[in-house]
Amino acid sequence: MPYPDPDSVAKAIQKAARSSYRLPKTVNDSVNQVLSISISSMRAMEQQIKAFDKAIADQMELIPNTLTSIKGIGPVYSAGIIAEIGDINRFPNQASLAKYAGLAWQQHQSGDFESQNTRMIKSGNRYLKYYLGEAAMSLVRCDAEYSRFYHLKYNEVNKYQHKRALALTARKLVRLVFRLLKDNCLYRAPESR
16 A cells, blocks of 8 residues: 655654664674575575476476366465375265365264354364465455355454454365366356356
8 A cells, every 4th residue: 555645754764764773883784794694595595485386386287287277276285285185086075085184173062952162173184284274365365256255254253263264265175176186177167146
């Protein structure tokens, strides 16, 4: 969001810089050197991440991949999900895949009573859960249906809104991932209503 008056903001920052405490030259040189090394390290890591992302994308082109047909899921998320799932035929249904990913909830019931407040199970493949969560958040940004679903779930409660909505969105994504991998078909976005 642009500032309404950038000149006044710049003057305020300059005034704050002039009135701030100045470091002695020896300390200032050390701080500048440490900051320079940190920035160089961050740039080197960014280049390595780009190289790894390109290598992953190149490898994913070699195998049939239906998940990249979903807008918002690129080769990195797709590779992570496929690598953690392995053979989709190990799972008889999407619920067993969700439980494997740790996206299932504990049952608390006695007789006719069933608790409305339940926690997610602690077991499950935490890496698959991570990739599904990240992919779900990417879909919230890129896909209107997932965005609507996330915001609907976000507004249903007052506590842990983001965490709950993201877990439910990731659980919805599990159904899509299971079907695409099981049928080996490409994703077609539903028609706009």
